[in-house]
Amino acid sequence: MDxxxxxxxxxxRDEFRDFAEREIQPAEKDYPRENLRRMAGRGYLGLPIPxxxxxxxxxxxxYILLIEEISRVCASTGVILAVHTSVGSFPLLYYGTASQKExxxxxxxxxEMIGAFALTETQAGSDAAALGATARRVNGGYVLNGCKLFxxxxxxxxLYTVFATVDRSLSSRGICAFLVEKGTPGLSAGxxxxxxxxxxxxxxxxxxDEMLLPPANLLGSEGGGFRIALSLLEGGRIGxxxxxxxxxxxxxxxTAAHIAASGQCGTAAGQAARFILADLFTxxxxxxxxxxxxxxxKDAGRPCTREASMAKQYATxxxxxxxxxxxxxxxxxxxxxxxxxxxxxxxxxxxxxxxGSNQIQRIVIARELLKSLAKI
Amino acid sequence: MDFIxxxxxxxxxxxxxxxxxxEVKPGAEERxxxxxxxxxxxxxxxxxxxxxxxxPEEYGGGGCDFISYVIAVEELSRVDxxxxxxxxxxxxxxxxxxxxxxxxxxxxxxxxxxxLGEKLGAYGLxxxxxxxxxxxxxxxxxxxxxSYVLNGNKIFITNAGEAEIYIVFAVTDKEKKTRGISAFIVEKGTPGFAFGxxxxxxxxxxxxxxELIFDNCRVPRENILGQEGDGFKIAMxxxxxxxxxxxxxAVGIAQGALEEAAAYAQSRExxxxxxxxxxxxxxxxxDMATxxxxxxxxxxxxxxLESRGLPYGKASAMAKLFAxxxxxxxxxxxxxxxxxxxxxxxxxxxxxxxxxxxxxxxxGTSEVQRLVISRYVLKG
Numbered sequence: 001m002d003x004x005x006x007x008x009x010x011x012x013r014d015e016f017r018d019f020a021e022r023e024i025q026p027a028e029k030d031y032p033r034e035n036l037r038r039m040a041g042r043g044y045l046g047l048p049i050p051x052x053x054x055x056x057x058x059x060x061x062x063y064i065l066l067i068e069e070i071s072r073v074c075a076s077t078g079v080i081l082a083v084h085t086s087v088g089s090f091p092l093l094y095y096g097t098a099s100q101k102e103x104x105x106x107x108x109x110x111x112e113m114i115g116a117f118a119l120t121e122t123q124a125g126s127d128a129a130a131l132g133a134t135a136r137r138v139n140g141g142y143v144l145n146g147c148k149l150f151x152x153x154x155x156x157x158x159l160y161t162v163f164a165t166v167d168r169s170l171s172s173r174g175i176c177a178f179l180v181e182k183g184t185p186g187l188s189a190g191x192x193x194x195x196x197x198x199x200x201x202x203x204x205x206x207x208x209d210e211m212l213l214p215p216a217n218l219l220g221s222e223g224g225g226f227r228i229a230l231s232l233l234e235g236g237r238i239g240x241x242x243x244x245x246x247x248x249x250x251x252x253x254x255t256a257a258h259i260a261a262s263g264q265c266g267t268a269a270g271q272a273a274r275f276i277l278a279d280l281f282t283x284x285x286x287x288x289x290x291x292x293x294x295x296x297x298k299d300a301g302r303p304c305t306r307e308a309s310m311a312k313q314y315a316t317x318x319x320x321x322x323x324x325x326x327x328x329x330x331x332x333x334x335x336x337x338x339x340x341x342x343x344x345x346x347x348x349x350x351x352x353x354x355x356g357s358n359q360i361q362r363i364v365i366a367r368e369l370l371k372s373l374a375k376i
Numbered sequence: 377m378d379f380i381x382x383x384x385x386x387x388x389x390x391x392x393x394x395x396x397x398x399e400v401k402p403g404a405e406e407r408x409x410x411x412x413x414x415x416x417x418x419x420x421x422x423x424x425x426x427x428x429x430x431x432p433e434e435y436g437g438g439g440c441d442f443i444s445y446v447i448a449v450e451e452l453s454r455v456d457x458x459x460x461x462x463x464x465x466x467x468x469x470x471x472x473x474x475x476x477x478x479x480x481x482x483x484x485x486x487x488x489x490x491x492l493g494e495k496l497g498a499y500g501l502x503x504x505x506x507x508x509x510x511x512x513x514x515x516x517x518x519x520x521x522x523s524y525v526l527n528g529n530k531i532f533i534t535n536a537g538e539a540e541i542y543i544v545f546a547v548t549d550k551e552k553k554t555r556g557i558s559a560f561i562v563e564k565g566t567p568g569f570a571f572g573x574x575x576x577x578x579x580x581x582x583x584x585x586x587e588l589i590f591d592n593c594r595v596p597r598e599n600i601l602g603q604e605g606d607g608f609k610i611a612m613x614x615x616x617x618x619x620x621x622x623x624x625x626a627v628g629i630a631q632g633a634l635e636e637a638a639a640y641a642q643s644r645e646x647x648x649x650x651x652x653x654x655x656x657x658x659x660x661x662x663d664m665a666t667x668x669x670x671x672x673x674x675x676x677x678x679x680x681l682e683s684r685g686l687p688y689g690k691a692s693a694m695a696k697l698f699a700x701x702x703x704x705x706x707x708x709x710x711x712x713x714x715x716x717x718x719x720x721x722x723x724x725x726x727x728x729x730x731x732x733x734x735x736x737x738x739x740g741t742s743e744v745q746r747l748v749i750s751r752y753v754l755k756g
Contacts, residue, residue: 001385001443002378003680009377061377260754271747274754278746281753282694286670289677293379300378310666359659366658369665373638 003289012062016044016069026340027076027200031156035077039070040111045081049089053101055109060235061295064242068291071246075347076200078246082239083152084108087232088115091161091177095220095228104159104179116157118148118180118206119229126360129172129226133164133208141215142166144178144186144208150354154204155189158182162208163225175225179217186211197346233356234294234304237312240355241291244316247323247351248284251344252277255326273329280322287315306368313361319348379673381443388429388444392451395424401455407582408458408727413538414582415496417459418466422493427466431475435483436491441683442617443676446624450672453628454635457731458583460628464621465534466490469739470497473543473559473614477602486541486561498539499618500530500562500588501611508744510545510611511554515590517546522597524548524560526590529572532738536586537571540564543614544588545607557607561599568593579730616689617682618739619696623675626696626703626735630668633703633710633728637661640723641713657713664706671699690752697745700735707732 005013023038039045048063049055063085071078092105107113124131133146144164151160160180167174180187190205220228259273294311297304323345327334334341352358381389399420407414421427430445431437438444445467453460474487489495506512515528526546533542542562549556562569572587602610638661641652651657674695681688707729711718718725736742 001381001676001680003677004684005377256753274750275743275746277753278697278749282674282698282749285691285694286674286698289673290666290670292377293673296377296379300380302380306665310669313662314666314670359655362659362662363655365662365665366652369634369638369661370642370652370658373635373642 009062009065012058013065013069016066017072019044020069020073024070024073024077026074026343028343029199031153031202032074032077032080032200035074036080036111036114039077039081045084045111045114046089046109048085049093049105049109053093053109054106059299060238061292061299064238064291064295067239067242068246068249071243072250074200075243075247075344075351076198078243079198079201079240080114080153082236082243083117084115084157086236086239087117088157088159088161090232090235091219091228092179094231095177095224099216100179100219108159113158114153114156116151116153116160118151118154118160118162120149120151121147122149126357128163128229129175131163131165131175132168133162134168135164135166135176135178135213137166138212141213142176142178142218144180144211144213146208148206150193150203151189151206152201152203154202154206155192156202160206161219162206163229164208166222170223172226173223175229176222177219177225177228178213179219180211180213184211184213196349197343198350234298234308236355237308237361238291238294238298238304240351241287241294241308241311241315244312244319244348244351245284245287245291247319247344247348248280248287248315251319251323251326251341251348252280252284254341255329256281259329276325276329280318280325283318284322287311287318290314306365309356309361309364309368312355313358313365316348316351317358319351320345323348384440385444385447388440389447389451391424392426392448393454395420395426396451396455396459400452400459404456404458404582405721405724405727407456409581409721411576411581413458413462413584415538418462418496419493421463426463427493428471428491430467431471431487431491435475436488442620442679443683446620446675446679449621449624450628450631450675453625454632456582457625457629457728458580460625461534461580461583462496464618464625465499466497466539468618468621469499469534469614470539470541470543472617473499473601473610474561476613477559477606477610478561479598481598482561482601490541495540496535496538497541497543498533498535499614500533500536500542500544502530502532503528504531508741511557511608513545513547513557515544515546516550517548517558517560517595519548519597520594523594524558524597524600526560526562526568526593526595528590530588530590531572532575532585533588534583534585534738536588537574537584542588543601544590545611546590548604548607552605554608555605557611558604559601559607559610560595561601562593562595566593566595578733579727580734615739616692619692619745620675620678620682620688622735622739623671623678623692623695623699626699626732627668627672627675629728629732629735630664630671630699630703630706633707633725633732634661634664634668636723636725636728637664637710637713640717651713660709660713664709667702667706671695671702674698690749693740693745693748693752696735696740697742697749700732701742703732703735704729
């Protein structure tokens with residue numbers, strides 16, 4: 001068992017860290033167009049996409065290292081990157097036809113287009129198969145009606161992977177995935193949600209009102225949409241796990257520097273703070289190993305359902321726990337909005353919720369555990 | 377980076393698991409009840425090569441890496457933590473300092489029979505006044521002709537009484553404080569070396585813990601390990617690796633408790649269905665599973681670093697802290713899942729819980745690990 005990053009992975013991680021620290025501005029309010037432009041300039045918006053389609057052809061672990069480093073500086077930019085790649089670009093890569101890839105994947109990889117993903121609805125959150133958006137077969141394609149909720153990069157993205165059902169009686173087997181370009185008649189985005197955190201990332205409703213799509217915009221097969229959504233779960237979860245890891249690191253590194261500078265370190269009175277940091281840095285190391293292991297398994301083509309869920313649950317729970325404890329350690333100075341700690345704390349909370357809430361992850365982990373025991 | 381066991385590591389796991397299931401598990405409850413150490417189990421470990429896994433073949437070892445070694449401790453502890461601690465003290469605490477600091481002659485004379493399982497090792501550092509603060513040692517060693525004369529008492533010594541070979545720390549120069557401590561190899565049966573009371577413990581009851589008594593005990597001069605004054609360095613560096621053995625022990629205990637609890641939750645029915653169907657139980661199991669995995673990864677990482685010759689002090693402190701805290705939590709929850717049955721001695725989870733507690737205490741308490749870790753993280 002090898003625990004060392006290859007020289008290539010280590011070099012790229014250093015490159016990402018350096019880039020993030022120099023070029024990424026924390027997005028406190030507006031959608032971070034400039035950050036995305038700079039990442040596109042480096043090829044980061046197509047990092048794990050094959051060169052054939054204009055990407056850099058890097059492995060999944062390298063992409064995970066990028067999300068972690070970007071999220072450490074700006075979690076809003078991190079989630080836009082993760083959604084753009086994990087669920088905006090990968091479905092095209094896995095299921096797209098050559099012409100769909102030519103038309104869309106190339107532009108996503110170059111950053112000319114930003115990708116987004118529209119699955120969630122009011123009545124379909126964790127239970128995604130319960131979605132109500134419909135696709136009606138007509139001459140010349142499909143007509144979509146319905147409303148999606150909590151869409152990252154809503155209104156800002158150029159291409160949406162949208163899920164709708166052609167036949168509700170078929171339940172999950174009636175669900176189809178469609179590629180929807182910004183500007184398609186009948187497509188509209190609602191106002192931006194006013195959120196607790198991730199202020200730079202636009203989150204909106206997405207409405208389809210008699211929106212006509214040509215048959216060429218169906219991704220994969222008719223009725224194959226749910227399978228597409230499921231196949232993206234693991235990659236998506238590992239991506240958010242990396243976001244949690246980046247946030248936890250940001251909070252812990254800034255707090256360790258603060259405590260070290262406080263001069264109380266060597267004293268018996270400073271022990272409470274030191275011990276909290278010791279526990280949290282230990283958990284950070286545990287989280288890192290869980291996240292990187294899941295990424296390595298995915299790269300190796302090994303099953304990683306339980307590894308991805310463990311990574312997501314543990315790393316994102318840690319992001320919340322670490323940022324909350326760090327606020328304690330900064331005391332009043334931590335509450336100032338000039339201190340990025342409040343941003344880390346508010347950004348961290350949603351990582352426990354989206355891409356499968358951590359309660360869903362626990363259901364998956366317990367299921368996998370009981371299944372593995374049954375085999376013995 | 378791959379996170380996948382090598383063939384050798386996987387074979388070690390299968391071999392030790394088979395041995396543990398067949399030879400160690402069946403009598404574990406009875407030995408715990410009777411507070412009885414089984415030399416027979418150690419002898420069998422010797423015949424299978426488990427007692428010398430990480431040592432070079434030229435000293436009778438298996439020539440494997442430290443991941444294979446911690447896997448062996450983990451697998452033994454999964455069924456019987458006492459057997460795990462016997463091996464951990466034998467290899468990490470007694471074998472390692474000889475391997476690392478011993479002369480060629482000392483390795484041939486002591487490490488080889490230990491690797492082969494012919495002799496059992498132990499480590500004597502702790503004293504009544506020197507626990508966490510190891511610099512407070514009072515045992516003395518005075519050079520007299522061709523031997524050192526040892527006087528003093530050691531307490532809480534794992535494998536004591538049963539072991540043939542002891543690594544003992546004593547003060548050779550009080551003025552020099554920690555630089556005045558030296559390490560000695562002391563054989564059982566040396567005149568002036570006796571055993572005091574056997575501790576009656578909460579857990580690890582089939583692992584003997586005794587006092588060592590040195591009363592004008594003459595140890596041959598050539599039995600000093602390293603140079604005079606090297607003792608503190610030897611003691612501390614030994615504990616760095618020893619922590620990893622305890623981490624592995626904690627991972628094994630936690631894994632054993634998790635498997636028992638998960639199997640019980642599937643078979644126990646209440647309100648017309650297995651209690652594993654209830655989220656209060658299944659979410660507990662999920663958290664237990666994730667923490668065992670995380671603890672295992674931290675432990676293997678520290679062993680990996682040691683095998684590669686890279687610094688592992690921080691990694692082994694993190695592994696020991698995380699794994700022992702996880703083991704306590706997981707075994708406590710395992711008893712909870714078993715309910716009233718878990719509190720009885722008819723099921724093994726109460727033993728796992730009693731055995732887990734010591735992993736937070738020995739070879740550096742959790743508080744000491746936090747101190748060590750905080751020094752690393754606040755340095756940068």
